Structure formats: C-alpha cells, structure tokens
Amino acid sequence: MNPLADLKVDLNSRKLENLYRVRRTLHSSQGVEVNCNGDSLLSFCSNDYLGLASDPRLIKASQKGVSKYGVGSGAAHLISGHSLPHHFLEKELADFLEVERVLLFSTGYMANVGILSSLMSRNDVILQDKLNHASLIDGGLQSSAKLKRYDHLNTKLLEEMLQKSQHKSLIASDGVFSMDGEKAPMKELTDLAQKYDSALLIDDAHGFGVLGEMGKGSVSDSGLPMKKVPIYIATLGKALGTMGAFVAGSEEVIETLIQKARSYIYTTAMPPSLAETTRMSLKIMSSEQWRRDNLYELTIRFREGAKAIGLNLSDSETPIQPLILGDSEKALQWSNKLYDEGILINAIRPPTVPNGSARLRITISAIHKPKHIDFLLAELQKLLET
Ligand SMILES: *Cc1c(COP(=O)(O)O)cnc(C)c1O
Numbered sequence: 001m002n003p004l005a006d007l008k009v010d011l012n013s014r015k016l017e018n019l020y021r022v023r024r025t026l027h028s029s030q031g032v033e034v035n036c037n038g039d040s041l042l043s044f045c046s047n048d049y050l051g052l053a054s055d056p057r058l059i060k061a062s063q064k065g066v067s068k069y070g071v072g073s074g075a076a077h078l079i080s081g082h083s084l085p086h087h088f089l090e091k092e093l094a095d096f097l098e099v100e101r102v103l104l105f106s107t108g109y110m111a112n113v114g115i116l117s118s119l120m121s122r123n124d125v126i127l128q129d130k131l132n133h134a135s136l137i138d139g140g141l142q143s144s145a146k147l148k149r150y151d152h153l154n155t156k157l158l159e160e161m162l163q164k165s166q167h168k169s170l171i172a173s174d175g176v177f178s179m180d181g182e183k184a185p186m187k188e189l190t191d192l193a194q195k196y197d198s199a200l201l202i203d204d205a206h207g208f209g210v211l212g213e214m215g216k217g218s219v220s221d222s223g224l225p226m227k228k229v230p231i232y233i234a235t236l237g238k239a240l241g242t243m244g245a246f247v248a249g250s251e252e253v254i255e256t257l258i259q260k261a262r263s264y265i266y267t268t269a270m271p272p273s274l275a276e277t278t279r280m281s282l283k284i285m286s287s288e289q290w291r292r293d294n295l296y297e298l299t300i301r302f303r304e305g306a307k308a309i310g311l312n313l314s315d316s317e318t319p320i321q322p323l324i325l326g327d328s329e330k331a332l333q334w335s336n337k338l339y340d341e342g343i344l345i346n347a348i349r350p351p352t353v354p355n356g357s358a359r360l361r362i363t364i365s366a367i368h369k370p371k372h373i374d375f376l377l378a379e380l381q382k383l384l385e386t
C-alpha cells in the first residue's frame with residue numbers, strides 16, 4: 001500500500017477545516033512596508049523586532065563578508081567549515097553576555113534538538129512548559145529522556161513534578177513565549193532549579209535583543225546573573241535580523257555539544273559572511289537603545305489603543321501581541337480582510353497554537369511609526385464593528 005495515496009484526502013480535509021496553509025511571497029526586502037505578491041502592505045507579522053533585517057550597515061557587512069570569505073562555508077564546523085567570523089562572533093557573544101562560552105548553530109530549531117538529544121540521557125526527565133516552542137518539544141522527543149509537560153506558566157505544578165521526580169531533571173522554557181508574548185517566570189524557574197538541583201534551559205529567541213540591559217535578554221530583564229541559567233539559547237534570525245542561533249553555557253556544556261550534538265556535527269556551518277553580518281548586528285543591537293525604547297513605546301501605544309476600542313488582548317508586555325479570535329475560520333477571515341486594507345498579519349492556527357485559540361499574532365517592530373499603529377487600530381476597530 002502506498003502512503004502517498006492518502007495525501008489528497010488529507011490535504012482536502014485540512015482545507016475544509018480552515019487549517020490549510022499557504023505561503024505568501026515577498027517581492028521586497030523584509031521591513032514594515034513590504035511588497036507581497038505585488039501588493040504594498042504594512043507588515044505586522046515579522047520577528048524583525050529591531051528592524052535590522054534590511055539595515056544598510058548589515059547589507060554592507062554582508063557584502064564585505066562575501067567578498068572576503070565567499071558565499072558558502074563548504075563544510076561542517078568540525079571539518080573545514082569553521083572560520084574566523086564564526087570564531088569572533090562566538091567570542092563577542094560570550095563577552096557580551098559574560099558567559100564562559102558560546103556555540104553557534106545553523107538554526108534555533110537545530111540548536112534545541114541538538115542540545116536536548118545530546119545532554120539528556122535515558123532515565124533523565126525533561127520538564128517543559130506546555131506552550132514551549134515546537135523545536136524544544138521535538139528536541140525532547142528525539143532525546144532518550146522522559147518528557148513531561150506542565151501547564152503553561154504553572155510553576156506550582158512544576159514544583160510538584162520536581163518533588164516527585166527520582167531522576168536527574170532539566171527544566172526547559174521559552175524566555176518569551178513565541179505565540180503569546182508572555183515572559184517566563186524567570187525568578188521562580190531559577191529558584192526551583194536551584195532548590196531541586198535541576199538543570200535549566202531558557203530559549204530566548206524572542207527576548208534576546210528585545211529585553212534587558214543592552215538587549216541582553218530575559219535573564220538580564222529579570223535582574224538575574226547569566227550563571228543562573230546554565231543553558232541559554234537565543235536565535236539570530238529574529239531581533240538580530242540575520243539567521244542562525246547560539247547556545248551560551250559553561251566550557252563543559254559547550255564542549256559536550258561539539259562532541260555529541262548531531263545537529264551540530266552533521267550539518268554545514270552557516271556561511272562565514274552571515275557570521276560577519278551578525279557581528280555588525282550585535283554591535284548595532286547592543287548600542288542603539290532607541291530601537292528598544294521605540295519598541296516599548298509603540299507596544300504601549302498599541303495596547304492602550306486596543307483597550308480604548310474594546311479589543312481583548314492577552315497579558316503581554318512584549319512586542320508579540322496576539323489577538324485571540326478562537327476559531328480558525330474567523331482568524332483567516334480577519335487576516336484576509338486586513339490584507340485587503342493593506343495590512344499583512346497571518347492567521348496562526350492549530351497545531352501551532354492550541355485548538356480553539358486561533359489568532360492574529362501581531363508583532364511590532366522598532367521601525368514602525370506611531371501612524372502605522374494607529375492605522376492598524378483603525379482597521380481592527382472596523383472589523384470589530386462588522
Ligand atoms: C523561532 C524560534 C526557534 C527556532 O529558531 P530558528 O533559528 O528559526 O530555527 C526556536 N525557539 C523559539 C522560541 C523560537 O521562537
């Protein structure tokens with residue numbers, strides 16, 4: 001029997017359930033004003049929080065990097081793909097965060113899968129927030145450890161699990177939840193890790209560059225030293241505007257990953273020019289505080305405006321501002337109607353978010369203008385009234 005024979009039926013049922021996904025093609029560079037399939041739109045759905053993805057200084061750094069190092073890395077890091085830009089970027093990230101060492105991964109997804117599958121063994125337990133990013137969940141599934149999930153943000157339940165556990169455990173949480181924008185209870189998580197002698201992993205894909213002193217992320221934002229989080233992960237494709245990811249940790253953690261993480265060992269290194277570009281991005285991200293200040297002010301403007309028109313937003317203080325609409329059909333309708341008015345926001349539907357919580361995941365960027373926020377609010381108000 002051929003498994004491909006069922007695909008058509010499956011695809012059709014996705015369409016009927018409003019779960020079918022289509023890609024929209026950008027004809028322009030990433031930014032707040034984009035051209036999508038030929039239409040000029042105002043975008044509120046990228047993770048380019050600081051507006052760096054198309055920054056002229058990064059473009060220049062990339063061009064210089066390509067001239068010097070070529071376009072491809074040619075091999076995995078352990079063969080001949082590791083070059084000076086990777087080395088410097090790792091060093092600069094480690095100095096910036098004041099951690100022992102940093103290791104680059106080609107993507108955040110690969111970092112999470114590589115970390116959990118190489119650091120955790122049979123008989124260990126991974127305790128995860130239920131709304132953790134798919135890559136943490138998949139990393140847990142690929143490891144031989146036992147996977148347990150606690151209700152979202154429920155540190156009481158997490159403590160009960162830790163109390164009962166007879167095994168070595170690791171707590172894993174998003175630093176900022178990718179589809180909800182809430183911050184993880186960092187203080188409670190670090191306290192619990194200490195109290196129960198558990199390891200702690202924070203995936204700060206949406207916090208690094210956005211929160212904390214100089215954009216140092218969620219740990220700094222909570223007033224904690226980095227050493228409270230022995231495994232800190234952040235991605236470079238969001239606030240930093242490039243691509244890739246890194247893990248920050250002790251000498252032993254990093255060396256173990258180099259020896260054992262299969263998604264590190266068996267894959268081509270990111271292009272050196274991209275590492276060069278990210279070095280420039282790190283400089284700009286950390287020194288241009290106005291970007292984070294803008295982001296914060298625009299987020300407040302959006303939240304206050306939303307409240308004034310009676311929009312029911314969730315409790316997020318970050319630039320991720322989900323508008324939960326419930327069913328997938330409604331989320332799609334709203335997304336399509338906004339598109340017709342010149343606003344790009346995708347409908348996020350199950351299984352990316354739990355059933356019954358389809359939403360518009362609105363994200364704000366430092367390079368939005370107050371008038372952009374006001375325009376979005378006016379269009380949302382029209383939708384509320386129909
Ligand atoms: C985006 C994201 C990742 C994946 O990072 P990529 O570099 O895009 O693969 C991992 N964790 C979280 C929380 C994310 O939001």
